Amino acid sequence: MTWAANPFVDPFAANEFMRHALLGSVLVALVCAVTGTYVVLRGLSFVGDALAHGVVPGIATALLLGASGVLGAAVGAAVMMGAVSLISRKSRLSSDTSIGLAFVGMLALGVIITSRSRSFVGNITQIMFGELLGVSVSALWWQFAALVAVGSAAFVAHRPFVLMSIDDGLARTSGFSVTFFHSLMLGLVGVTVVASFQSVGSLLVLGMLVAPAASGALVARRVSTMMLVAAVYGTLASYLGLLASYHYDLAAGGSIVLVSVVLFGLTALAARLFGRPDNPEVPHQHEHRH
Amino acid sequence: MNRTSAPTAADGFTVHCESLAVGYGRHTIVDGINLRLHAGDLMVLIGANGSGKSTLLKTLAGVLPALSGSVSVLSRAPGATPKRAAYLPQHPESSHTLPLRSCDVVAMGRYAHLGLLRRQSAADRAAVSQAIERSGVGGFAQLPLRELSGGQQQRTHLAQVLAREADVLLLDEPTAGLDLNGKAALASIVAAERSRGVTVVLATHDLNDAASANSVLLLAQRVVAVGPPAQALTDDNVRECFGFTQPH
Numbered sequence: 001m002t003w004a005a006n007p008f009v010d011p012f013a014a015n016e017f018m019r020h021a022l023l024g025s026v027l028v029a030l031v032c033a034v035t036g037t038y039v040v041l042r043g044l045s046f047v048g049d050a051l052a053h054g055v056v057p058g059i060a061t062a063l064l065l066g067a068s069g070v071l072g073a074a075v076g077a078a079v080m081m082g083a084v085s086l087i088s089r090k091s092r093l094s095s096d097t098s099i100g101l102a103f104v105g106m107l108a109l110g111v112i113i114t115s116r117s118r119s120f121v122g123n124i125t126q127i128m129f130g131e132l133l134g135v136s137v138s139a140l141w142w143q144f145a146a147l148v149a150v151g152s153a154a155f156v157a158h159r160p161f162v163l164m165s166i167d168d169g170l171a172r173t174s175g176f177s178v179t180f181f182h183s184l185m186l187g188l189v190g191v192t193v194v195a196s197f198q199s200v201g202s203l204l205v206l207g208m209l210v211a212p213a214a215s216g217a218l219v220a221r222r223v224s225t226m227m228l229v230a231a232v233y234g235t236l237a238s239y240l241g242l243l244a245s246y247h248y249d250l251a252a253g254g255s256i257v258l259v260s261v262v263l264f265g266l267t268a269l270a271a272r273l274f275g276r277p278d279n280p281e282v283p284h285q286h287e288h289r290h
Numbered sequence: 291m292n293r294t295s296a297p298t299a300a301d302g303f304t305v306h307c308e309s310l311a312v313g314y315g316r317h318t319i320v321d322g323i324n325l326r327l328h329a330g331d332l333m334v335l336i337g338a339n340g341s342g343k344s345t346l347l348k349t350l351a352g353v354l355p356a357l358s359g360s361v362s363v364l365s366r367a368p369g370a371t372p373k374r375a376a377y378l379p380q381h382p383e384s385s386h387t388l389p390l391r392s393c394d395v396v397a398m399g400r401y402a403h404l405g406l407l408r409r410q411s412a413a414d415r416a417a418v419s420q421a422i423e424r425s426g427v428g429g430f431a432q433l434p435l436r437e438l439s440g441g442q443q444q445r446t447h448l449a450q451v452l453a454r455e456a457d458v459l460l461l462d463e464p465t466a467g468l469d470l471n472g473k474a475a476l477a478s479i480v481a482a483e484r485s486r487g488v489t490v491v492l493a494t495h496d497l498n499d500a501a502s503a504n505s506v507l508l509l510a511q512r513v514v515a516v517g518p519p520a521q522a523l524t525d526d527n528v529r530e531c532f533g534f535t536q537p538h
Contacts, residue, residue: 041388156406156407157406159398159401159404159405159406160401160406162390162398163398163401165388166388166390166395166398167379168353169348169351169353169377169379170377170379170398172351172352172353172369173351173352173353173369173372173375173376173377173402174372174398174401174402175372175373175401175402175405176401216389217387217388217389220389221389221390221391221434222389222390222391222394223388223389223390223394225389226389
Protein backbone atom coordinates (compact mmCIF):
# COMPACT_ATOMS: atom_id res chain seq x y z
CA MET A 1 0.00 0.00 0.00
CA THR A 2 1.39 3.38 -0.93
CA TRP A 3 0.55 6.38 1.18
CA ALA A 4 -0.81 9.28 -0.76
CA ALA A 5 0.56 12.78 -0.36
CA ASN A 6 -2.43 13.73 1.73
CA PRO A 7 -3.80 10.54 3.27
CA PHE A 8 -6.83 12.37 4.68
CA VAL A 9 -8.14 13.83 1.41
CA ASP A 10 -6.63 11.94 -1.50
CA PRO A 11 -8.61 8.70 -1.08
CA PHE A 12 -11.75 10.71 -1.74
CA ALA A 13 -10.27 13.07 -4.33
CA ALA A 14 -8.86 10.22 -6.41
CA ASN A 15 -11.72 7.71 -6.29
CA GLU A 16 -15.32 8.25 -7.27
CA PHE A 17 -16.44 5.14 -5.36
CA MET A 18 -14.97 6.65 -2.19
CA ARG A 19 -16.86 9.91 -2.76
CA HIS A 20 -20.07 7.99 -3.27
CA ALA A 21 -19.36 5.91 -0.19
CA LEU A 22 -18.73 9.03 1.87
CA LEU A 23 -21.89 10.68 0.60
CA GLY A 24 -23.89 7.50 1.25
CA SER A 25 -22.61 7.07 4.77
CA VAL A 26 -23.09 10.75 5.62
CA LEU A 27 -26.69 10.49 4.41
CA VAL A 28 -27.07 7.43 6.68
CA ALA A 29 -25.52 9.41 9.52
CA LEU A 30 -27.95 12.30 9.05
CA VAL A 31 -31.14 10.25 8.76
CA CYS A 32 -30.00 8.14 11.72
CA ALA A 33 -29.29 11.28 13.77
CA VAL A 34 -32.91 12.38 13.39
CA THR A 35 -34.56 9.01 13.99
CA GLY A 36 -31.96 7.82 16.48
CA THR A 37 -32.56 10.82 18.74
CA TYR A 38 -36.19 9.83 19.25
CA VAL A 39 -35.33 6.12 19.40
CA VAL A 40 -32.87 6.76 22.24
CA LEU A 41 -35.18 9.19 24.07
CA ARG A 42 -38.08 6.75 23.94
CA GLY A 43 -35.95 3.70 24.68
CA LEU A 44 -36.79 1.99 21.39
CA SER A 45 -33.30 0.68 20.63
CA PHE A 46 -34.57 -2.86 20.82
CA VAL A 47 -37.33 -2.12 18.32
CA GLY A 48 -34.72 -0.64 15.99
CA ASP A 49 -32.70 -3.82 16.39
CA ALA A 50 -35.74 -5.98 15.63
CA LEU A 51 -36.58 -3.95 12.53
CA ALA A 52 -32.99 -4.03 11.34
CA HIS A 53 -33.07 -7.83 11.45
CA GLY A 54 -36.65 -8.12 10.28
CA VAL A 55 -35.85 -6.61 6.89
CA VAL A 56 -33.42 -9.46 6.10
CA PRO A 57 -36.01 -12.03 4.93
CA GLY A 58 -37.85 -9.28 3.06
CA ILE A 59 -34.75 -8.33 1.09
CA ALA A 60 -33.81 -11.98 0.57
CA THR A 61 -37.26 -12.81 -0.80
CA ALA A 62 -37.23 -9.76 -3.06
CA LEU A 63 -33.83 -10.65 -4.51
CA LEU A 64 -34.91 -14.28 -4.95
CA LEU A 65 -37.94 -13.10 -6.93
CA GLY A 66 -35.85 -10.60 -8.85
CA ALA A 67 -37.63 -7.63 -7.27
CA SER A 68 -36.16 -4.50 -5.72
CA GLY A 69 -34.32 -5.01 -2.44
CA VAL A 70 -35.67 -1.75 -1.08
CA LEU A 71 -39.23 -2.93 -1.72
CA GLY A 72 -38.52 -6.23 0.03
CA ALA A 73 -36.97 -4.39 2.97
CA ALA A 74 -40.02 -2.16 3.26
CA VAL A 75 -42.36 -5.16 3.28
CA GLY A 76 -40.15 -6.94 5.82
CA ALA A 77 -40.09 -3.88 8.08
CA ALA A 78 -43.88 -3.48 7.85
CA VAL A 79 -44.46 -7.17 8.71
CA MET A 80 -42.02 -6.87 11.61
CA MET A 81 -43.73 -3.76 13.02
CA GLY A 82 -47.10 -5.45 12.75
CA ALA A 83 -45.77 -8.53 14.50
CA VAL A 84 -44.19 -6.49 17.29
CA SER A 85 -47.28 -4.45 18.06
CA LEU A 86 -49.57 -7.50 17.75
CA ILE A 87 -47.47 -9.65 20.07
CA SER A 88 -46.96 -6.93 22.64
CA ARG A 89 -50.70 -6.19 22.69
CA LYS A 90 -51.94 -9.78 22.89
CA SER A 91 -49.19 -11.34 24.95
CA ARG A 92 -48.71 -11.21 28.69
CA LEU A 93 -44.97 -11.32 28.11
CA SER A 94 -43.09 -8.06 28.18
CA SER A 95 -42.51 -6.24 24.92
CA ASP A 96 -38.81 -7.07 25.09
CA THR A 97 -39.52 -10.78 25.00
CA SER A 98 -42.06 -10.46 22.19
CA ILE A 99 -39.76 -8.33 20.09
CA GLY A 100 -36.86 -10.68 20.71
CA LEU A 101 -38.95 -13.62 19.48
CA ALA A 102 -40.23 -11.77 16.42
CA PHE A 103 -36.65 -10.71 15.69
CA VAL A 104 -35.12 -14.18 15.84
CA GLY A 105 -38.07 -15.60 13.92
CA MET A 106 -37.57 -13.16 11.06
CA LEU A 107 -33.83 -13.77 10.98
CA ALA A 108 -34.43 -17.55 10.88
CA LEU A 109 -36.83 -17.00 7.99
CA GLY A 110 -34.16 -14.97 6.20
CA VAL A 111 -31.63 -17.76 6.62
CA ILE A 112 -34.14 -20.36 5.36
CA ILE A 113 -34.97 -18.26 2.30
CA THR A 114 -31.31 -17.76 1.45
CA SER A 115 -30.70 -21.49 1.87
CA ARG A 116 -33.02 -22.07 -1.10
CA SER A 117 -30.43 -20.60 -3.42
CA ARG A 118 -26.79 -21.63 -3.70
CA SER A 119 -25.79 -18.40 -5.39
CA PHE A 120 -27.20 -16.39 -2.53
CA VAL A 121 -24.28 -16.40 -0.12
CA GLY A 122 -22.75 -13.24 -1.56
CA ASN A 123 -26.06 -11.43 -1.44
CA ILE A 124 -26.87 -12.25 2.16
CA THR A 125 -23.50 -10.86 3.21
CA GLN A 126 -24.30 -7.65 1.38
CA ILE A 127 -27.73 -7.49 2.98
CA MET A 128 -26.37 -7.79 6.48
CA PHE A 129 -23.12 -5.85 6.16
CA GLY A 130 -23.77 -3.46 3.31
CA GLU A 131 -21.94 -2.71 0.08
CA LEU A 132 -20.89 0.82 0.82
CA LEU A 133 -18.00 0.84 -1.66
CA GLY A 134 -20.37 -0.14 -4.45
CA VAL A 135 -23.25 2.15 -3.60
CA SER A 136 -25.10 3.35 -6.72
CA VAL A 137 -26.13 6.90 -7.56
CA SER A 138 -29.79 5.90 -7.58
CA ALA A 139 -29.39 4.47 -4.05
CA LEU A 140 -27.95 7.82 -2.97
CA TRP A 141 -31.00 9.60 -4.34
CA TRP A 142 -33.28 7.19 -2.44
CA GLN A 143 -31.34 7.91 0.72
CA PHE A 144 -31.68 11.63 0.16
CA ALA A 145 -35.45 11.26 -0.35
CA ALA A 146 -35.67 9.23 2.87
CA LEU A 147 -33.74 11.94 4.73
CA VAL A 148 -36.13 14.62 3.51
CA ALA A 149 -39.18 12.49 4.43
CA VAL A 150 -37.89 11.55 7.88
CA GLY A 151 -36.73 15.09 8.59
CA SER A 152 -40.11 16.57 7.60
CA ALA A 153 -42.07 14.03 9.67
CA ALA A 154 -39.85 14.63 12.68
CA PHE A 155 -40.22 18.39 12.33
CA VAL A 156 -44.02 18.06 12.42
CA ALA A 157 -44.16 15.41 15.16
CA HIS A 158 -41.40 16.82 17.36
CA ARG A 159 -43.70 17.97 20.19
CA PRO A 160 -45.63 14.70 20.69
CA PHE A 161 -42.38 12.74 20.32
CA VAL A 162 -40.74 14.70 23.14
CA LEU A 163 -43.85 14.49 25.34
CA MET A 164 -43.92 10.73 24.82
CA SER A 165 -40.30 10.43 25.86
CA ILE A 166 -41.35 11.75 29.28
CA ASP A 167 -44.70 10.01 29.65
CA ASP A 168 -47.28 8.63 27.20
CA GLY A 169 -50.07 9.98 29.41
CA LEU A 170 -48.60 13.46 29.10
CA ALA A 171 -48.78 13.26 25.32
CA ARG A 172 -52.33 11.89 25.48
CA THR A 173 -53.53 14.61 27.85
CA SER A 174 -51.88 17.26 25.68
CA GLY A 175 -54.21 16.25 22.87
CA PHE A 176 -51.87 14.02 20.84
CA SER A 177 -52.79 10.45 19.86
CA VAL A 178 -50.13 8.20 21.37
CA THR A 179 -51.16 5.30 19.11
CA PHE A 180 -50.69 7.41 15.99
CA PHE A 181 -47.41 9.04 16.95
CA HIS A 182 -45.95 5.81 18.29
CA SER A 183 -46.78 4.14 14.97
CA LEU A 184 -45.29 7.11 13.12
CA MET A 185 -42.09 6.77 15.13
CA LEU A 186 -41.89 3.06 14.28
CA GLY A 187 -42.52 4.01 10.65
CA LEU A 188 -39.60 6.45 10.75
CA VAL A 189 -37.36 3.72 12.17
CA GLY A 190 -38.54 1.44 9.36
CA VAL A 191 -37.80 4.04 6.66
CA THR A 192 -34.41 4.77 8.20
CA VAL A 193 -33.43 1.10 8.27
CA VAL A 194 -34.66 0.48 4.73
CA ALA A 195 -32.87 3.56 3.42
CA SER A 196 -29.61 2.68 5.17
CA PHE A 197 -29.24 -1.07 4.68
CA GLN A 198 -27.59 -0.76 1.25
CA SER A 199 -24.80 1.34 2.70
CA VAL A 200 -23.97 -0.04 6.12
CA GLY A 201 -26.04 -3.22 6.06
CA SER A 202 -29.10 -4.20 8.01
CA LEU A 203 -27.16 -5.54 10.98
CA LEU A 204 -24.90 -2.53 11.33
CA VAL A 205 -27.51 0.19 10.85
CA LEU A 206 -28.48 -0.13 14.51
CA GLY A 207 -25.02 1.13 15.49
CA MET A 208 -25.55 4.27 13.41
CA LEU A 209 -29.07 4.65 14.78
CA VAL A 210 -28.13 4.43 18.45
CA ALA A 211 -24.44 5.24 19.06
CA PRO A 212 -24.31 8.86 17.78
CA ALA A 213 -27.68 9.74 19.36
CA ALA A 214 -26.66 8.15 22.67
CA SER A 215 -23.44 10.22 22.57
CA GLY A 216 -25.59 13.31 22.00
CA ALA A 217 -27.79 12.45 24.97
CA LEU A 218 -24.70 12.37 27.20
CA VAL A 219 -23.55 15.89 26.41
CA ALA A 220 -26.61 17.83 25.26
CA ARG A 221 -29.01 19.90 27.32
CA ARG A 222 -31.58 20.23 24.57
CA VAL A 223 -33.10 17.75 22.14
CA SER A 224 -32.07 19.89 19.16
CA THR A 225 -28.46 19.91 20.40
CA MET A 226 -28.59 16.16 20.90
CA MET A 227 -29.65 15.71 17.28
CA LEU A 228 -26.93 18.07 16.07
CA VAL A 229 -24.25 16.23 18.09
CA ALA A 230 -25.55 12.93 16.69
CA ALA A 231 -25.26 14.27 13.14
CA VAL A 232 -21.71 15.55 13.73
CA TYR A 233 -20.61 12.30 15.40
CA GLY A 234 -22.17 10.19 12.65
CA THR A 235 -20.53 12.27 9.94
CA LEU A 236 -17.17 12.13 11.71
CA ALA A 237 -17.51 8.35 12.10
CA SER A 238 -18.34 8.04 8.39
CA TYR A 239 -15.21 9.92 7.39
CA LEU A 240 -12.83 8.24 9.86
CA GLY A 241 -14.30 4.80 9.22
CA LEU A 242 -13.96 5.13 5.44
CA LEU A 243 -10.45 6.47 5.80
CA ALA A 244 -9.42 3.52 7.96
CA SER A 245 -11.20 1.17 5.58
CA TYR A 246 -9.27 2.57 2.61
CA HIS A 247 -5.81 2.63 4.14
CA TYR A 248 -5.98 -0.64 6.05
CA ASP A 249 -8.30 -2.57 3.73
CA LEU A 250 -11.06 -3.05 6.30
CA ALA A 251 -14.79 -3.60 5.80
CA ALA A 252 -16.23 -0.11 5.25
CA GLY A 253 -19.59 -0.46 7.03
CA GLY A 254 -18.03 -2.23 10.01
CA SER A 255 -15.31 0.42 10.33
CA ILE A 256 -17.81 3.26 10.37
CA VAL A 257 -20.04 1.63 12.97
CA LEU A 258 -17.08 0.65 15.12
CA VAL A 259 -15.78 4.24 15.07
CA SER A 260 -19.19 5.56 16.19
CA VAL A 261 -19.37 3.03 19.01
CA VAL A 262 -15.83 3.95 20.09
CA LEU A 263 -16.77 7.65 19.94
CA PHE A 264 -19.72 6.88 22.22
CA GLY A 265 -17.41 5.07 24.66
CA LEU A 266 -14.97 7.99 24.73
CA THR A 267 -17.83 10.47 25.22
CA ALA A 268 -19.28 8.43 28.07
CA LEU A 269 -15.86 8.30 29.69
CA ALA A 270 -15.34 12.05 29.28
CA ALA A 271 -18.82 12.79 30.63
CA ARG A 272 -18.05 10.69 33.68
CA LEU A 273 -14.66 12.30 34.28
CA PHE A 274 -15.49 15.92 33.54
CA GLY A 275 -19.23 16.17 33.98
CA ARG A 276 -20.17 17.92 37.20
CA PRO A 277 -23.54 18.88 38.55
CA ASP A 278 -23.53 22.65 39.07
CA ASN A 279 -26.53 22.34 41.35
CA PRO A 280 -26.07 22.95 45.07
CA GLU A 281 -29.09 20.81 45.95
CA VAL A 282 -27.56 17.71 44.39
CA PRO A 283 -24.22 17.09 46.11
CA HIS A 284 -23.62 13.63 44.62
CA GLN A 285 -24.03 12.42 41.12
CA HIS A 286 -25.49 9.13 42.24
CA GLU A 287 -28.51 10.41 44.01
CA HIS A 288 -30.97 7.90 45.36
CA ARG A 289 -34.22 8.27 43.49
CA HIS A 290 -37.57 6.56 43.62
CA MET B 291 -54.52 34.22 24.38
CA ASN B 292 -57.20 35.13 26.87
CA ARG B 293 -57.84 33.03 29.90
CA THR B 294 -61.25 31.47 29.95
CA SER B 295 -63.16 32.71 32.95
CA ALA B 296 -64.46 30.34 35.59
CA PRO B 297 -65.63 27.23 33.75
CA THR B 298 -69.32 26.67 33.48
CA ALA B 299 -70.19 23.14 32.50
CA ALA B 300 -73.62 22.43 31.06
CA ASP B 301 -74.63 20.36 34.07
CA GLY B 302 -72.85 22.68 36.50
CA PHE B 303 -70.22 20.06 37.34
CA THR B 304 -66.59 20.30 36.30
CA VAL B 305 -66.03 16.63 37.12
CA HIS B 306 -68.96 14.24 37.14
CA CYS B 307 -68.86 10.47 37.71
CA GLU B 308 -71.86 8.16 38.07
CA SER B 309 -71.31 4.53 39.12
CA LEU B 310 -67.88 4.77 37.53
CA ALA B 311 -65.70 1.65 37.44
CA VAL B 312 -61.98 2.11 36.77
CA GLY B 313 -59.23 -0.41 36.12
CA TYR B 314 -56.99 -1.94 33.50
CA GLY B 315 -58.47 -4.04 30.70
CA ARG B 316 -60.91 -6.47 32.24
CA HIS B 317 -59.54 -6.00 35.73
CA THR B 318 -61.69 -3.60 37.74
CA ILE B 319 -59.82 -1.91 40.58
CA VAL B 320 -62.54 0.37 42.00
CA ASP B 321 -66.20 0.61 41.06
CA GLY B 322 -69.23 2.54 42.26
CA ILE B 323 -67.48 5.93 42.18
CA ASN B 324 -69.84 8.91 42.27
CA LEU B 325 -68.31 12.38 42.10
CA ARG B 326 -69.84 15.80 41.53
CA LEU B 327 -67.26 18.55 41.61
CA HIS B 328 -67.81 22.26 41.01
CA ALA B 329 -65.47 25.01 39.90
CA GLY B 330 -63.08 25.84 42.72
CA ASP B 331 -63.45 22.47 44.46
CA LEU B 332 -60.53 20.50 45.81
CA MET B 333 -61.10 16.75 46.02
CA VAL B 334 -58.36 14.72 47.65
CA LEU B 335 -58.05 11.02 46.84
CA ILE B 336 -56.57 9.13 49.76
CA GLY B 337 -55.32 5.58 49.78
CA ALA B 338 -52.30 3.33 49.96
CA ASN B 339 -50.31 2.24 46.91
CA GLY B 340 -52.52 0.12 44.68
CA SER B 341 -55.74 1.48 46.17
CA GLY B 342 -56.94 2.87 42.83
CA LYS B 343 -56.04 6.59 43.20
CA SER B 344 -53.82 6.72 40.15
CA THR B 345 -56.21 4.56 38.15
CA LEU B 346 -59.06 6.98 38.85
CA LEU B 347 -56.90 10.00 37.95
CA LYS B 348 -55.77 8.34 34.71
CA THR B 349 -59.41 7.67 33.87
CA LEU B 350 -60.31 11.31 34.56
CA ALA B 351 -57.34 12.37 32.41
CA GLY B 352 -58.49 10.16 29.55
CA VAL B 353 -55.36 8.02 29.66
CA LEU B 354 -57.40 4.95 30.64
CA PRO B 355 -60.92 4.23 29.38
CA ALA B 356 -63.74 3.99 31.93
CA LEU B 357 -64.77 0.35 32.40
CA SER B 358 -68.41 1.11 33.15
CA GLY B 359 -70.63 3.90 34.42
CA SER B 360 -70.30 7.45 33.16
CA VAL B 361 -67.63 10.09 33.55
CA SER B 362 -67.32 13.61 32.20
CA VAL B 363 -64.76 16.35 32.68
CA LEU B 364 -65.95 19.85 31.80
CA SER B 365 -69.06 18.18 30.29
CA ARG B 366 -66.93 16.31 27.77
CA ALA B 367 -65.36 12.87 27.64
CA PRO B 368 -62.12 12.71 29.64
CA GLY B 369 -59.18 13.84 27.53
CA ALA B 370 -61.42 15.65 25.02
CA THR B 371 -60.47 19.11 26.27
CA PRO B 372 -56.67 19.04 26.49
CA LYS B 373 -56.39 22.83 26.76
CA ARG B 374 -58.63 22.92 29.81
CA ALA B 375 -57.55 19.88 31.81
CA ALA B 376 -53.97 19.21 32.92
CA TYR B 377 -52.62 15.97 34.36
CA LEU B 378 -49.50 15.47 36.47
CA PRO B 379 -48.45 11.81 36.18
CA GLN B 380 -46.83 10.09 39.10
CA HIS B 381 -43.02 9.81 38.84
CA PRO B 382 -42.64 10.56 35.15
CA GLU B 383 -40.35 7.79 33.99
CA SER B 384 -36.91 8.13 32.42
CA SER B 385 -37.06 11.90 32.68
CA HIS B 386 -33.66 11.98 34.35
CA THR B 387 -31.94 10.82 31.17
CA LEU B 388 -33.56 13.36 28.89
CA PRO B 389 -31.56 16.23 27.40
CA LEU B 390 -34.17 18.78 28.43
CA ARG B 391 -33.68 21.81 30.61
CA SER B 392 -36.16 22.43 33.37
CA CYS B 393 -37.57 25.45 31.51
CA ASP B 394 -38.04 23.34 28.35
CA VAL B 395 -40.10 20.85 30.34
CA VAL B 396 -42.26 23.67 31.72
CA ALA B 397 -42.76 25.08 28.22
CA MET B 398 -44.12 21.70 27.15
CA GLY B 399 -47.16 22.57 29.24
CA ARG B 400 -48.21 24.89 26.37
CA TYR B 401 -48.15 22.12 23.74
CA ALA B 402 -51.84 21.43 24.32
CA HIS B 403 -52.53 25.00 23.17
CA LEU B 404 -49.90 25.12 20.45
CA GLY B 405 -50.59 21.80 18.74
CA LEU B 406 -47.95 20.49 16.36
CA LEU B 407 -46.52 23.58 14.74
CA ARG B 408 -47.83 26.89 16.12
CA ARG B 409 -45.08 29.11 17.47
CA GLN B 410 -45.10 30.36 21.05
CA SER B 411 -46.87 33.69 21.42
CA ALA B 412 -46.04 36.31 24.02
CA ALA B 413 -48.96 34.97 26.08
CA ASP B 414 -47.51 31.46 25.96
CA ARG B 415 -44.13 32.72 27.12
CA ALA B 416 -45.79 34.73 29.89
CA ALA B 417 -47.69 31.65 31.09
CA VAL B 418 -44.44 29.67 31.17
CA SER B 419 -42.44 32.28 33.07
CA GLN B 420 -45.29 32.79 35.50
CA ALA B 421 -45.49 29.04 36.14
CA ILE B 422 -41.72 28.90 36.65
CA GLU B 423 -41.90 31.71 39.18
CA ARG B 424 -44.90 30.31 41.08
CA SER B 425 -43.41 26.82 41.36
CA GLY B 426 -40.02 28.05 42.51
CA VAL B 427 -38.26 26.64 39.46
CA GLY B 428 -36.43 29.89 38.60
CA GLY B 429 -33.20 28.99 40.39
CA PHE B 430 -32.59 25.91 38.26
CA ALA B 431 -34.67 26.60 35.14
CA GLN B 432 -31.59 26.44 32.87
CA LEU B 433 -30.27 23.15 34.29
CA PRO B 434 -30.96 19.86 32.54
CA LEU B 435 -33.53 17.65 34.19
CA ARG B 436 -31.00 14.91 34.90
CA GLU B 437 -29.00 17.21 37.17
CA LEU B 438 -32.00 18.06 39.36
CA SER B 439 -32.97 16.51 42.68
CA GLY B 440 -36.21 14.58 42.94
CA GLY B 441 -37.95 17.56 44.54
CA GLN B 442 -36.69 19.94 41.85
CA GLN B 443 -37.95 17.58 39.15
CA GLN B 444 -41.33 17.42 40.85
CA ARG B 445 -41.52 21.24 40.96
CA THR B 446 -40.62 21.31 37.27
CA HIS B 447 -43.44 18.94 36.36
CA LEU B 448 -45.85 20.90 38.56
CA ALA B 449 -44.85 24.11 36.77
CA GLN B 450 -45.56 22.39 33.46
CA VAL B 451 -49.09 21.61 34.63
CA LEU B 452 -49.62 25.22 35.75
CA ALA B 453 -48.30 26.57 32.44
CA ARG B 454 -51.29 25.01 30.71
CA GLU B 455 -53.64 27.39 32.59
CA ALA B 456 -56.24 24.65 32.73
CA ASP B 457 -59.62 24.64 34.47
CA VAL B 458 -59.22 21.14 35.92
CA LEU B 459 -55.96 19.95 37.50
CA LEU B 460 -55.44 16.23 38.02
CA LEU B 461 -52.40 15.81 40.27
CA ASP B 462 -51.01 12.38 41.11
CA GLU B 463 -48.99 12.60 44.33
CA PRO B 464 -47.76 16.14 43.67
CA THR B 465 -46.11 16.31 47.09
CA ALA B 466 -43.91 13.27 46.42
CA GLY B 467 -40.28 14.26 46.86
CA LEU B 468 -41.10 17.76 48.10
CA ASP B 469 -39.68 19.07 51.36
CA LEU B 470 -41.76 21.08 53.84
CA ASN B 471 -41.19 24.32 51.90
CA GLY B 472 -42.25 22.61 48.72
CA LYS B 473 -45.38 21.21 50.32
CA ALA B 474 -46.33 24.65 51.65
CA ALA B 475 -45.70 26.15 48.21
CA LEU B 476 -47.91 23.51 46.62
CA ALA B 477 -50.70 24.17 49.13
CA SER B 478 -50.66 27.89 48.33
CA ILE B 479 -50.60 27.18 44.59
CA VAL B 480 -53.62 24.89 44.94
CA ALA B 481 -55.42 27.56 46.99
CA ALA B 482 -54.66 30.23 44.38
CA GLU B 483 -55.87 28.01 41.54
CA ARG B 484 -59.11 27.25 43.38
CA SER B 485 -59.76 30.94 43.95
CA ARG B 486 -59.56 31.36 40.17
CA GLY B 487 -62.28 28.74 39.80
CA VAL B 488 -60.00 25.81 38.97
CA THR B 489 -61.11 22.36 40.10
CA VAL B 490 -58.29 20.32 41.64
CA VAL B 491 -58.28 16.54 42.09
CA LEU B 492 -55.21 15.48 44.05
CA ALA B 493 -54.08 11.97 44.96
CA THR B 494 -52.00 11.45 48.08
CA HIS B 495 -51.31 9.05 50.92
CA ASP B 496 -50.64 11.94 53.29
CA LEU B 497 -53.72 12.84 55.36
CA ASN B 498 -52.27 16.34 55.93
CA ASP B 499 -52.83 17.12 52.26
CA ALA B 500 -56.59 16.72 52.80
CA ALA B 501 -56.98 19.45 55.41
CA SER B 502 -58.24 22.17 53.06
CA ALA B 503 -60.27 19.91 50.75
CA ASN B 504 -64.00 20.28 50.12
CA SER B 505 -64.25 16.56 49.92
CA VAL B 506 -62.12 13.49 50.26
CA LEU B 507 -62.46 10.08 48.65
CA LEU B 508 -60.93 7.23 50.64
CA LEU B 509 -59.96 4.31 48.44
CA ALA B 510 -58.86 0.76 49.18
CA GLN B 511 -59.65 -0.94 45.87
CA ARG B 512 -63.19 0.16 46.67
CA VAL B 513 -64.78 3.35 47.90
CA VAL B 514 -64.30 3.37 51.69
CA ALA B 515 -65.81 6.79 52.29
CA VAL B 516 -66.53 10.00 50.46
CA GLY B 517 -67.50 13.40 51.81
CA PRO B 518 -66.15 16.46 53.58
CA PRO B 519 -62.91 15.71 55.48
CA ALA B 520 -64.53 16.20 58.89
CA GLN B 521 -67.07 13.48 58.17
CA ALA B 522 -65.14 11.09 55.97
CA LEU B 523 -61.82 11.04 57.80
CA THR B 524 -62.96 9.03 60.81
CA ASP B 525 -60.49 6.76 62.57
CA ASP B 526 -62.37 3.69 61.38
CA ASN B 527 -62.38 4.84 57.76
CA VAL B 528 -58.69 5.75 57.82
CA ARG B 529 -57.82 2.40 59.38
CA GLU B 530 -59.89 0.63 56.78
CA CYS B 531 -58.28 2.68 54.04
CA PHE B 532 -54.70 1.93 54.98
CA GLY B 533 -55.12 -1.39 56.77
CA PHE B 534 -56.44 -3.32 53.81
CA THR B 535 -54.52 -6.29 52.61
CA GLN B 536 -53.92 -6.77 48.92
CA PRO B 537 -56.46 -9.37 47.77
CA HIS B 538 -54.36 -10.33 44.76
